[in-house]
Amino acid sequence: MKHSLAPSILSFDLTNLHESVRTFLAAGAGIVHLDVMDGQFVPPITFGDSYVRALRSIVPQAFFEAHLMTLSPERHFEAFAEAGCGRILFHAEAGVHSYRHCQTLQSMGVEAGIAINPGTPVESVVELLDVVSLVLVMTVNPGWGGQSFISSALEKVRRIRELRPELNIEVDGGIDPKTLPIAQAAGANVFVVGSYLAKAPDLTAAVRGLMEQMG
Numbered sequence: 199m200k201h202s203l204a205p206s207i208l209s210f211d212l213t214n215l216h217e218s219v220r221t222f223l224a225a226g227a228g229i230v231h232l233d234v235m236d237g238q239f240v241p242p243i244t245f246g247d248s249y250v251r252a253l254r255s256i257v258p259q260a261f262f263e264a265h266l267m268t269l270s271p272e273r274h275f276e277a278f279a280e281a282g283c284g285r286i287l288f289h290a291e292a293g294v295h296s297y298r299h300c301q302t303l304q305s306m307g308v309e310a311g312i313a314i315n316p317g318t319p320v321e322s323v324v325e326l327l328d329v330v331s332l333v334l335v336m337t338v339n340p341g342w343g344g345q346s347f348i349s350s351a352l353e354k355v356r357r358i359r360e361l362r363p364e365l366n367i368e369v370d371g372g373i374d375p376k377t378l379p380i381a382q383a384a385g386a387n388v389f390v391v392g393s394y395l396a397k398a399p400d401l402t403a404a405v406r407g408l409m410e411q412m413g
């Protein structure tokens with residue numbers, strides 16, 4: 199099982215974002231995690247596909263994943279795929295026809311990921327496990343960076359790992375050097391890290407430290 203670090207750009211200084219992205223990719227992080235919020239599924243509004251396209255022109259080879267925290271996520275699949283996202287994650291709570299939406303993403307040649315909020319049970323995604331390449335278990339309530347890790351969500355990671363030994367399981371929210379090993383022990387293999395990296399005095403050292411912990 200491949201372990202990957204997915205820095206979220208949500209909390210980075212926007213005036214210097216391109217440098218931060220170049221730095222964390224050069225340090226070995228394999229995925230750029232893009233938190234797209236629509237002001238409806240969650241209160242804040244972040245950015246759209248044109249922003250992602252601009253970022254992509256700076257790092258054209260990087261693997262981008264869009265974490266859509268939007269209602270009617272399927273409306274945005276094409277735009278984010280065209281902007282260069284190789285994986286699109288949407289919320290089980292937001293997609294009325296989640297199975298079909300995963301099939302749509304597959305047919306577009308994009309990896310499908312399904313995300314669940316802390317209050318959403320594993321049962322809501324069990325029937326999707328054959329059509330996703332990843333399940334994202336939120337370890338904070340979606341909408342904001344810098345929140346505290348909700349450790350009870352790890353029981354869901356354990357259960358999904360038991361059901362699917364080979365599936366990618368991502369955790370998102372409150373991941374830092376203390377919580378990463380706990381999430382890894384529960385069975386997670388993809389780790390979104392936002393504010394811990396955004397605040398790190400030495401971004402390269404912080405990425406390398408987390409990668410060493412992942413082993």
Ligand SMILES: O=C(CO)[C@H](O)[C@H](O)COP(=O)(O)O
Nearest residue numbers: 340341343344371372392393
């Ligand atoms: O999806 C998200 C928020 O909805 C972010 O990816 C997540 O919060 C990462 O930030 P942090 O590491 O600061 O918790």
Ligand SMILES: [Fe+2]
Nearest residue numbers: 233265370390
């Ligand atoms: Fe996210």
